[in-house]
Amino acid sequence: MSLLSWSKSALPTFSRGGIHPDEHKELTENLPIEDFIPTSVSLPVSQSLGPSAEPLVVKAAKVKRGDVIATVPGGGVSLHAPVSGIIKNVQTGPHASLVYDTVITIQAKPGEDDPQFPEQAGWQALPVAQMLERIRDAGVVGLGGAAFPTYRKLTLPKDAKVDTLVINGSECEPYLTCDYRLMLEESEKVVLGSWLISKIIGVKNCVIGVEDNKQPAAEKMRQTIAELGLDKMDPPVKMTVVVTQTRYPQGSEKQLVQSLTGRLVPKGGLPMHVGIVVQNVATAIACLEAIRNGKPVLERVLTVSGLGIKTPKNLRVPIGTSVEDLLAYCGGYSGEVVKILLGGPMMGRTIADLGVSVTKGSSGLLFLTAAETSITRYQPCISCGECIDACPMGLEPNRVSQYMEAGRPLETEQFGIRECFECGCCSWSCPSHRPLVQFMQVAKAAYRRHERKAK
Amino acid sequence: MSEAEVTPTPTLHLSSGPHIASGRTTAQIMWMVNLALLPALLWAWAVFGWVVLAITLSSILGCVVAEYAVCRIAKNVSTLPDGSAVCSGLLLAYTLPPGIPIWMPFIGGMLALIFTKGIFGGLGYNIFNVALVGRAMMMATFPVEMTTRWLTPAFGNVDAVSAATVLAQIKLGGQEALAKILAAVPDGGQLWFDFFLGMRAGSIGEVSVVMILLGAAFLLWKGIIKLYIPLSILVGVALMAPFSPAPEIYMLGGGIWLGAFFMATDYVTSPTMPRGQIIFGLGIGLLTGIIRNWGGYPEGICYAIMLMNILTPALNDWFRPKRLTADGAPS
Numbered sequence: 001m002s003l004l005s006w007s008k009s010a011l012p013t014f015s016r017g018g019i020h021p022d023e024h025k026e027l028t029e030n031l032p033i034e035d036f037i038p039t040s041v042s043l044p045v046s047q048s049l050g051p052s053a054e055p056l057v058v059k060a061a062k063v064k065r066g067d068v069i070a071t072v073p074g075g076g077v078s079l080h081a082p083v084s085g086i087i088k089n090v091q092t093g094p095h096a097s098l099v100y101d102t103v104i105t106i107q108a109k110p111g112e113d114d115p116q117f118p119e120q121a122g123w124q125a126l127p128v129a130q131m132l133e134r135i136r137d138a139g140v141v142g143l144g145g146a147a148f149p150t151y152r153k154l155t156l157p158k159d160a161k162v163d164t165l166v167i168n169g170s171e172c173e174p175y176l177t178c179d180y181r182l183m184l185e186e187s188e189k190v191v192l193g194s195w196l197i198s199k200i201i202g203v204k205n206c207v208i209g210v211e212d213n214k215q216p217a218a219e220k221m222r223q224t225i226a227e228l229g230l231d232k233m234d235p236p237v238k239m240t241v242v243v244t245q246t247r248y249p250q251g252s253e254k255q256l257v258q259s260l261t262g263r264l265v266p267k268g269g270l271p272m273h274v275g276i277v278v279q280n281v282a283t284a285i286a287c288l289e290a291i292r293n294g295k296p297v298l299e300r301v302l303t304v305s306g307l308g309i310k311t312p313k314n315l316r317v318p319i320g321t322s323v324e325d326l327l328a329y330c331g332g333y334s335g336e337v338v339k340i341l342l343g344g345p346m347m348g349r350t351i352a353d354l355g356v357s358v359t360k361g362s363s364g365l366l367f368l369t370a371a372e373t374s375i376t377r378y379q380p381c382i383s384c385g386e387c388i389d390a391c392p393m394g395l396e397p398n399r400v401s402q403y404m405e406a407g408r409p410l411e412t413e414q415f416g417i418r419e420c421f422e423c424g425c426c427s428w429s430c431p432s433h434r435p436l437v438q439f440m441q442v443a444k445a446a447y448r449r450h451e452r453k454a455k
Numbered sequence: 456m457s458e459a460e461v462t463p464t465p466t467l468h469l470s471s472g473p474h475i476a477s478g479r480t481t482a483q484i485m486w487m488v489n490l491a492l493l494p495a496l497l498w499a500w501a502v503f504g505w506v507v508l509a510i511t512l513s514s515i516l517g518c519v520v521a522e523y524a525v526c527r528i529a530k531n532v533s534t535l536p537d538g539s540a541v542c543s544g545l546l547l548a549y550t551l552p553p554g555i556p557i558w559m560p561f562i563g564g565m566l567a568l569i570f571t572k573g574i575f576g577g578l579g580y581n582i583f584n585v586a587l588v589g590r591a592m593m594m595a596t597f598p599v600e601m602t603t604r605w606l607t608p609a610f611g612n613v614d615a616v617s618a619a620t621v622l623a624q625i626k627l628g629g630q631e632a633l634a635k636i637l638a639a640v641p642d643g644g645q646l647w648f649d650f651f652l653g654m655r656a657g658s659i660g661e662v663s664v665v666m667i668l669l670g671a672a673f674l675l676w677k678g679i680i681k682l683y684i685p686l687s688i689l690v691g692v693a694l695m696a697p698f699s700p701a702p703e704i705y706m707l708g709g710g711i712w713l714g715a716f717f718m719a720t721d722y723v724t725s726p727t728m729p730r731g732q733i734i735f736g737l738g739i740g741l742l743t744g745i746i747r748n749w750g751g752y753p754e755g756i757c758y759a760i761m762l763m764n765i766l767t768p769a770l771n772d773w774f775r776p777k778r779l780t781a782d783g784a785p786s
Contacts, residue, residue: 350474352469379537383727393778395778
């Protein structure tokens with residue numbers, strides 16, 4: 001026991017709060033990534049943060065794998081046809097977070113001349129500006145879930161002093177194992193992608209953070225770094241793998257930066273302000289494929305899991321694959337499902353319509369039964385302080401909730417709502433099952449409305 | 456494909472995240488506190504007899520009936536299953552002399568529940584500790600019964616047939632009374648040991664420090680209470696001990712231990728941050744000492760806790776969590 005707690009405390013982690021929910025990774029961690037291609041895909045045009053794309057195709061048009069089918073006017077992240085086929089429809093359809101969006105449906109008709117995106121010669125030596133262009137044109141966004149356009153994150157302001165790239169292999173959300181599988185099965189791509197990103201932002205130091213419960217992935221990554229000889233490439237990059245404590249939300253940028261480098265991101269600031277850029281492992285692979293193969297983001301790996309699905313899987317699916325198709329492919333329901341989520345159980349979104357499809361930011365599809373999820377009436381705050389202890393940012397969710405109940409949303413800023421990134425540690429810990437994250441969200445919305453009115 | 460089609464689409468719940476929870480509930484916490492209070496009751500039964508169980512039941516019944524009525528009248532969901540009314544009833548009974556007429560705790564429990572918790576909005580909204588307000592109201596309503604109905608413990612050296620507890624005797628009689636008490640202890644007997652174990656006259660739940668610590672250890676192990684408040688209360692009380700004619704009796708007698716571990720640690724009426732909790736605890740300890748040594752009562756913890764309950768909202772405003780930012784300052 002003492003040895004265990006000693007070794008635990010010896011691993012780096014963030015300084016405040018955090019929780020350790022049941023991991024449930026055993027459902028899928030040993031399942032290799034499988035490919036699944038449905039007969040049709042439906043792509044909402046809003047796939048990332050920022051302005052939405054507009055469709056460039058009309059009904060009955062023919063598209064080839066990799067064709068741009070929607071783009072943001074004035075430049076932005078484009079959306080590509082993940083499969084060759086015929087446009088079945090361009091109409092309003094369900095969206096995981098926006099409820100409704102313009103959805104492009106493609107009837108898949110794979111042909112023999114479909115582009116395969118082979119490796120292009122001389123990719124290592126491309127000028128940085130061209131690399132960034134390829135990342136943008138490939139529609140790469142943060143695949144960890146945030147879906148922030150990657151080319152924008154990598155285009156640093158002139159005065160930025162960045163010295164370290166952090167690659168996020170934490171995958172701290174319970175159930176999810178897709179990043180773990182990618183690190184095990186495609187470690188070379190992760191390492192080469194990380195090297196490319198290091199080159200783009202001009203750093204010589206790259207740290208890959210992996211949680212303690214994914215030791216085999218950390219091992220594999222270390223081995224691959226040694227085999228590829230990153231320190232002998234041009235430019236050389238010193239790449240290290242750091243195993244962190246298994247503690248949610250280890251994969252949150254600010255927390256991971258502190259765990260790995262000890263640096264604290266200033267209030268309202270970005271990791272960039274302390275010399276760091278953070279990218280997820282799957283995003284590193286997408287960057288590599290964009291630059292080396294000219295391949296857009298056409299598919300993603302996600303974990304289909306939960307006690308409510310018959311055969312949980314790690315799957316590589318085209319963007320736009322519907323929940324309905326994934327449900328059928330994974331054997332259908334098992335037990336009484338009460339919630340279906342896109343994403344992890346801490347920050348994922350519930351869906352109401354099986355027609356909702358996988359977007360670039362969907363890292364998981366969970367079918368939760370009543371036994372795994374909490375659906376209960378909430379009770380008054382008893383001021384136990386558990387939420388404050390759990391909050392990794394040092395905020396006061398209890399008081400935000402009390403002010404919200406009292407109908408005073410515009411007095412909640414003092415308790416830190418602007419620093420809240422909705423990790424959910426507070427609600428998870430609350431013995432009164434209070435929807436503290438929701439109170440935070442409603443408070444933020446009240447400020448947004450108030451500020452719009454003031455303008 | 457066909458298999459999924461036969462399964463009907465379930466009723467899906469929509470909500471904001473997170474979708475999993477720690478599993479700990481308010482009801483669990485309250486019932487664990489109730490469980491932790493049982494050793495002290497068991498001890499009281501052993502030294503004072505069956506009557507303590509009747510008193511405790513009467514007090515619990517008063518609280519439960521009032522809670523039920525308040526929930527009905529306010530048209531709220533009944534909060535009885537969460538165990539907090541039972542907890543208030545138990546704690547109130549623990550502050551009463553074991554010889555009190557059995558109907559009085561029922562009245563006290565009802566009054567406490569209605570005026571401290573009910574009209575303030577129920578669970579989570581009370582400003583004062585429910586049990587302590589009950590005790591204070593009973594002190595005002597039944598002053599004779601609350602201060603004279605002591606019982607002699609079934610075993611031990613302290614002769615308490617007289618109408619007052621040791622602390623009250625010292626309060627009234629000073630050094631002379633103390634000398635008399637000490638003289639009554641047979642050779643080789645240790646007065647402090649009797650007090651520690653609980654062989655003395657006193658309120659039902661306060662007499663045995665050992666039993667209180669046993670329950671408190673359980674709560675600490677379960678992570679329900681933390682040591683900031685109890686320890687700082689004991690430190691505060693200890694700082695005032697030199698002013699007492701009998702420091703060891705002063706530290707072990709009365710309701711300090713019950714108050715420190717079970718009353719002052721009530722989540723609703725105590726501060727949430729460690730620094731606030733330390734100030735809160737020290738304040739209680741010092742006030743207890745001031746009341747006992749220079750005030751009009753032999754006991755002080757009840758009023759000390761209630762006074763510091765008043766300060767809790769302010770302490771929560773003054774002592775805030777440190778933000779995880781470069782400067783760490785609360786905005």
